[in-house]
Amino acid sequence: DSGVTQTPKHLITATGQRVTLRCSPxxxxxxxYWYQQSLDQGLQFLIQYYNGExxxxxxxxERFSAQQFPDLHSELNLSSxxxxxxxxYFCASSGxxxxxxxxxxxxxxLVL
Amino acid sequence: AQSVSQHNHHVxxxxxxxxxxxxxxxxxGTVNLFWYVQYPGxxxxxxxxxxxxxxxxxxxxxxxxxxxxxxxxxxxxxxxxQWSDTAEYxxxxxxxxxxxxxxxxxxxxxxxxx
Numbered sequence: 001d002s003g004v005t006q007t008p009k010h011l012i013t014a015t016g017q018r019v020t021l022r023c024s025p026x027x028x029x030x031x032x033y034w035y036q037q038s039l040d041q042g043l044q045f046l047i048q049y050y051n052g053e054x055x056x057x058x059x060x061x062e063r064f065s066a067q068q069f070p071d072l073h074s075e076l077n078l079s080s081x082x083x084x085x086x087x088x089y090f091c092a093s094s095g096x097x098x099x100x101x102x103x104x105x106x107x108x109x110l111v112l
Numbered sequence: 113a114q115s116v117s118q119h120n121h122h123v124x125x126x127x128x129x130x131x132x133x134x135x136x137x138x139x140x141g142t143v144n145l146f147w148y149v150q151y152p153g154x155x156x157x158x159x160x161x162x163x164x165x166x167x168x169x170x171x172x173x174x175x176x177x178x179x180x181x182x183x184x185x186x187x188x189x190x191x192x193x194q195w196s197d198t199a200e201y202x203x204x205x206x207x208x209x210x211x212x213x214x215x216x217x218x219x220x221x222x223x224x225x226x
Binding site for chain 1: 144146148155156157158161202204206207208213214215216218219
């Protein structure tokens with residue numbers, strides 16, 4: 001158990017819908033990262049937050065957005081969902097942006 | 113631009129064979145280096161890391177990696193693999209200053225045959 005929690009574990013929804021994925025970092029960690037993992041694209045970095053502020057952006061689509069709240073938990077919002085958005089979404093946290101990342105168990109999203 | 117290359121995408125070995133997975137990065141400054149492992153159906157977890165000091169780093173489960181600064185490489189090794197090492201292995205790099213962008217390689221899928 002890494003100490004990072006993600007909810008929900010599984011999510012099934014339809015194309016065009018909007019979903020919110022939630023992540024609680026390890027106690028004391030200020031950095032939160034979001035990743036998308038699929039069979040064809042591999043592990044893709046989406047976005048990073050540090051103490052509430054966006055620090056780095058990766059291959060995040062405009063239909064996706066995220067934020068980190070004052071209590072340091074983070075949410076990833078995915079809207080206008082497409083079949084290709086079906087993937088595992090991981091959240092990770094670290095103390096500072098350069099340190100070891102601890103990954104959550106992931107949310108498996110299936111878009112039908 | 114900063115990047116990480118893992119040359120082998122798929123590796124198949126028999127038990128007791130030796131393993132070496134390549135990782136090269138491009139970045140002009142000082143970096144922290146990591147290897148993560150993802151067992152089937154699980155999340156990524158840290159295998160080992162290098163921040164400074166002895167360039168030969170030992171991790172969990174008998175893995176080690178060597179940082180060769182002149183070659184911008186951080187190759188992962190294990191003298192004798194086991195069936196339970198079947199997993200995907202990711203190399204990652206994090207600059208110690210600047211934009212702090214943490215970059216993962218594309219991963220190497222290792223299958224160990226019993």
